[in-house]
Amino acid sequence: MSPRRNSTSSRRDPSTARRDSRKKVRRDPGILGISSLLPRSRRSRAKAHARRPNMANPVDDNTRPAALPVTKTCVYKSIGKTRIPLDVYVPGSASTTSNPTNPPPPSTPPPSPHQHHPVMLFIHGGGWLGSNRSDYCRPLFHQFLHLGFVVVSMDYRLRPETSLDGQLSDVADVEGWLRTRLAVELEDVRVHVDASQLVVVGASAGAHLALLTPKLWTVAPKAILSMYGPTNLHHLPYLHRFAANPGSTLPCTADVLAAATTYENPPTDIPVPKSAKDRVRPRQIMAMNVFQRGLVAEFLLQGLVRLDDGTLSLPEPGCVSKEEVDAISPLHLCTLIPYPPVYQVMGAADDTFDTSHVHSFHDALLAQGVPAEKALVPNAKHAFDSAAVVEGEIHRSVVVPAVAWVARFVGL
Template sequence: MKNTVIYKQDSRFTIKADFYTANHENAPVIVYIHGGGLLWGTREDISEEMIKLYTNNGFALFSIDYRLAPESKLPDILEDVQDALLWIETEGPKQFSIDPKRIAVVGGSAGGYLALCTGIYKKKPRAIVSFYGYGDISSNWATQPSKFYLQKDLVPKELYKKFVSDEMITEGAIETRFLLYLYARQQGAWVQEITGIPSTNKEDLIQVCPIYHITKDYPPTLFLHGTKDTDVPYEQSVFMRAALIKRNVKTRLITIPNGEHVFEKDFDNPVVQDALNQVIEFLQIHLSA
C-alpha cells in the first residue's frame, strides 16, 4: 500500500515522498533515493519489483524526491536528504507503524552518491547500500568531458538553456531533463552545474566528496557495481570500499561481471537475483532489532 506525504515545503517548493508499508508492525525503514545525475528523476522511478523485494522481506520503504540541479545546488539537495531522514524519524512513527531507530539508506547512481553522503552526517543511518554510486566527484571521470557521452549527438547549449527552469524543481522527467545531463557530461560541466563550484577548484569539491570524510563510525556499507558501467566507473565503488576498509568500517562490494548501469533492470537474471538476495541479507543483519 502506497501513501504519498509531503516531508518538506516552503513558499518556493514542495517535496514529496512515497511510503510503502511492510507486512508487519514496527518495521525497519529503507529510505530510497532515486538517481538521475541530480538533474532528473522522481520518487516513482523505483520499479515495482524492487518495491516488492523490500516490502515482502519486512521493510517499510520511503522513496523520496529532492530538489534537482541546476536550479538548486548540491548543498540544498544534501539538506533535503537530511530533512527526509529527520521527517521519517520524528514524524514517520506518528503516521506509520515503523521503528525510527532502524533506518537504512539505499540509492542508485546519483542516489547512491547521496546515500553515501549520509554516512558523514552527524545523524547517520544504521546502514547504507549504494547501487553504482560514487564517492568522489572531484576526479577526472566527473570533471572532464565523458568519452562515452561524446559518442552521442551533441546537445547544443541553446537546447540546454531551454530546459532549465526559473523555478526550483523537485521532480524531473527523463524525457527532457536527461538532455541537461547529456549536455553537462559532454561539456565537462556536470560538476559545476550541480555544485556551483568550478571543476578546477578541487579543494572546495573535496568538501562534498564522502570518500575524503570517512570516520570509524561510518555506517556499514554495501556496494553493488557492474564492471561495464559506462556512466559511473566501477572503480568508484572499489575506491570507496577501500577507504572504508582503512577506517575498519564493515563493508562489502558485490561485483556484477559485465554489468551495466542500472543492471537490476534485468531483474530475473540469476546473477542479479543473487546480488539482490545479498542486499536483503545485509539489511536484515544491520537493521535487526
C-alpha cells in the first residue's frame, strides 16, 4: 500500500492528513469568499487588434540590462517574522550601473512639483514559486516612468511554503498600502501621487495574479497589462519549455523537494537563475516537474503533500475541483465580476502558455463590453522581453504601444 498523502497547504498543517478527494470540496475563503467589487460603470467596447512587430529575433540582448535605480524600498506587510518589501521608482530614474556592454538607459523626465502622478504596480513572474521584485523588463519600467507614472514593484510570499490564499492576500493587501501609505513615503522626495489612478502590470505568473486584482481589491485598478500570463488554469499543457534545460530529466525525489523548500522560513525572494548550475538546483527541478507533469493548478491550490512517512511529494493529478480552478481563472471570473480594460501581450511562439489564453480571454472581455487589446509578437517565446534594452526593438514595437494604451485609462 502506498503512503497516504497530506497537503502542506495552510488550509491544513503539513503534519496533518490531506482531505479525502472524494468528499465535497470545501470552499476556499481566500479564493471564493472574497467580497465582490463596488459597482462601477462599464466602459465602451474597444476594437480588438493584434499588433505584429517584425522581429526575427525577439530578444535584444542575451544578458539582463542594467537596472533602474530604486528611489525607496518599503515594507508593505509583515506576517510574523516575514517582512514583505516593495521597491518604488519615481520619474527621472536612469540606471547608475556602470556596464560597458549594457550602458545606462536615458533618464526619464523628472517629476513635477505640482503634478500628482498615477501609479503602476508591477507583479513579477517566476512560476508562483520563484523570482523577486527586481525581475522586470527594463523598457517596461522606463516607459511608464517616461509617461509620468510612479512605479512600484512588489515581492509576495511564494508557493509552496505559503498557500495560494496567503499569496493572494499579499496581492490584496498591497492595495491598501498603495492607496494610503505610498503618498506619505514619497513626501521626503517631494513626489506627489494620485493613488486613485492605479494600473497593474504583471509578467507570467505575476500577470495571472494581476488579472485577479478585480476580485481581490476593494476597487479594481483602472487598467491591467498582462505580459504573457495564463487566463484559463484548466488548460496548461506542457509545451516543452525546459527541453534544453540540463535539469529537465532529473527526478523530483523527496530529497529534492526537501532541499527545495523552507517551510520554517517561507520565502518572498528567490534569485533569478543565471547559470547552468542555477538551473539544476532543487527548486528549479521542482518547478520544471510541476509544469512537465501538467500539475500547475494542483500545485497552486494544494501545494506539496506530505506522506505518512514524513517525506514530501508533488500533488496527484486531478486532486482539485473544477470549481476551485474556475475561481482562479480570469477567463471564468470575467463573466462573474466587472473587469477593467485589459491589454495582453504574448509571444506567438510562447513555450509556457499557449496563445489560446490570450485569444479566449480577449473574446470573453469583449463579450462583457470591456475594452480589450491584444498583441502577439512573432517568433517570440515566453519571457521574450527579459533581456530587452531601452530604445531597442522590443521597447519600440511592443512596450510603447502597450503602455500608451493602458495610460489612456488614467487620462494620459
